[in-house]
Amino acid sequence: MSFLTLDQLTASYGVSQALFGVDLTIAEGEVVALMGRNGMGKSTTVKAICRMIKSHGRMVFDGHDLQQLPSHKVARLGVGLVPEGRRCFADLTVRENLLAVRRAGDWTFETVTQLFPRLGERENQRAASLSGGEQQMLAIARALMTNPRLLILDEATEGLAPIIRQEIWAAIQRLKSETGVAILLIDKSLKELASVADRVVILERGKTVWHGNFTDLSEGVSERYLGV
Amino acid sequence: MKVDERVCNALVLFGMLALPLWALAQDEPFTITLVTRAVILALAAVGLNIVLGFGGMVSFGHAMFFGIGGYAMGILAYHAQTYMPLDLGLFTFEGTKSMPVIWLVAMVVSAMIALLVGLLSLRTSGVYFIMITLAFGQMFFYFAISWAAYGGEDGLSIYVRNDFPGLNTLVPIQFFGVCFAILCVVLFLVARLRASPFGLALNAARQSGVRVETMGLDPMRIKLVAFILSGAITGLAGALFADLNRFVSPSMFSWQLSGELIVLIIIGGVGRLMGPVIGACVFVALEHALGGLTDFWHIYLGVILLCIVLFARGGLIGLLTGKESAHV
Numbered sequence: 323m324s325f326l327t328l329d330q331l332t333a334s335y336g337v338s339q340a341l342f343g344v345d346l347t348i349a350e351g352e353v354v355a356l357m358g359r360n361g362m363g364k365s366t367t368v369k370a371i372c373r374m375i376k377s378h379g380r381m382v383f384d385g386h387d388l389q390q391l392p393s394h395k396v397a398r399l400g401v402g403l404v405p406e407g408r409r410c411f412a413d414l415t416v417r418e419n420l421l422a423v424r425r426a427g428d429w430t431f432e433t434v435t436q437l438f439p440r441l442g443e444r445e446n447q448r449a450a451s452l453s454g455g456e457q458q459m460l461a462i463a464r465a466l467m468t469n470p471r472l473l474i475l476d477e478a479t480e481g482l483a484p485i486i487r488q489e490i491w492a493a494i495q496r497l498k499s500e501t502g503v504a505i506l507l508i509d510k511s512l513k514e515l516a517s518v519a520d521r522v523v524i525l526e527r528g529k530t531v532w533h534g535n536f537t538d539l540s541e542g543v544s545e546r547y548l549g550v
Numbered sequence: 551m552k553v554d555e556r557v558c559n560a561l562v563l564f565g566m567l568a569l570p571l572w573a574l575a576q577d578e579p580f581t582i583t584l585v586t587r588a589v590i591l592a593l594a595a596v597g598l599n600i601v602l603g604f605g606g607m608v609s610f611g612h613a614m615f616f617g618i619g620g621y622a623m624g625i626l627a628y629h630a631q632t633y634m635p636l637d638l639g640l641f642t643f644e645g646t647k648s649m650p651v652i653w654l655v656a657m658v659v660s661a662m663i664a665l666l667v668g669l670l671s672l673r674t675s676g677v678y679f680i681m682i683t684l685a686f687g688q689m690f691f692y693f694a695i696s697w698a699a700y701g702g703e704d705g706l707s708i709y710v711r712n713d714f715p716g717l718n719t720l721v722p723i724q725f726f727g728v729c730f731a732i733l734c735v736v737l738f739l740v741a742r743l744r745a746s747p748f749g750l751a752l753n754a755a756r757q758s759g760v761r762v763e764t765m766g767l768d769p770m771r772i773k774l775v776a777f778i779l780s781g782a783i784t785g786l787a788g789a790l791f792a793d794l795n796r797f798v799s800p801s802m803f804s805w806q807l808s809g810e811l812i813v814l815i816i817i818g819g820v821g822r823l824m825g826p827v828i829g830a831c832v833f834v835a836l837e838h839a840l841g842g843l844t845d846f847w848h849i850y851l852g853v854i855l856l857c858i859v860l861f862a863r864g865g866l867i868g869l870l871t872g873k874e875s876a877h878v
Contacts (some may be wrong), residue, residue, distance in 0.1 A: 424598030
């Protein structure tokens, strides 16, 4: 049964329309990759789900109409966001970043630092002084501290060193295998996505143009819509 | 030489306590009153620092709460001293000379006004927030001027300082003790608040309201609660200030006072727990030392403020501790 449903979602930035009809479903515990070339509307779709921008069309999460809710209430329903570009609270320490947003549930400071031991080692360090990879781990850990049922990762490994990317993909794999959290992944690494994601949704010019299992993703589709 | 911030904080509090005790031994009650003034201004600025320092909201109308606290004390004490009951429509109130009751009323009324002002002003940000808080402050200022029943422009004198159980508050050192104890309690509570999930969320909301919202927190509500707490603390300081001077006047609502409270925080260190306290000490010391030399002592204050803004962005605490950021 669908956990998140987007049906003919449209959105604009002022007079410039960015989404022209995005269809997407995610089942409970499922990992879905949202793919497409740059500027095709992936991050805009995420912003629309999190109600950071106005949108039109049907958007239902666990029976709740997201169009009727402000951003913080969407998050309280269980939608956790790891935003593009990390965006940690620079003036707070690692521990403070995590405790500031914590909600009751299985994820605690101890459990997220087990997932990312580096964060435990740097708990009293300011987020601004962390490396890019550590900030990305902090951004994921911070989203987990809200105890989400759907975790959205927007370009979580972009611009990171290969070894850090490996750590983050391993953590995502653990989230998939050890927790029941549904995940919506936006990334360009086809190989890593293939090892984690159950399904793929491809956007082209703000519209869903292909969706299906990863195994069904043909070379022709990849080449046409992803340029690989 | 860099000093640890906690040591610095402890030294400031110790100095604030030691100076009046020394003055008591030297039989110099004026010095005690001077330090009491610094303590009360520090308390008002500690309240403002919650919104300005922790929450990043530049309120240019916080004198409104200072004045509300002052007038709460003035009105209650006035009715008690004149034996003219205060007619509240449904019931009458004899007034009171009890400090704890006055403090409670000052805080509750200030918090209620802060709720209303906050609901309207927190929908804006930046320069609009500054202007809307200034406008509210000026509304109260002109209301107080036109309120003839309580002295209008001339203000209201209270002949005898209000009572605190077990103390003679007319004795300067005893009144200082009351004010200093309140400042210490408030500082302790504010320190706890800053480190609590609420305080961290307030700090996070200062950095990015949008990011906080996507984490399931309502930045508007967080800032509103902070604004209410801030208003209540500044209102309490206003009640103490009125008791110190045994006089309330519309000047307690003035925008100049709002500006001075901001200056105190900038001098000491924005967002620092003890920043407002150090700022108040420096301000009162300069006011006393330079005010005797010239009526235009604010010129020197302006130069100091300029130097701090240009060369010591973390305020005096930042200068002493070598840490520009308020983050511990």
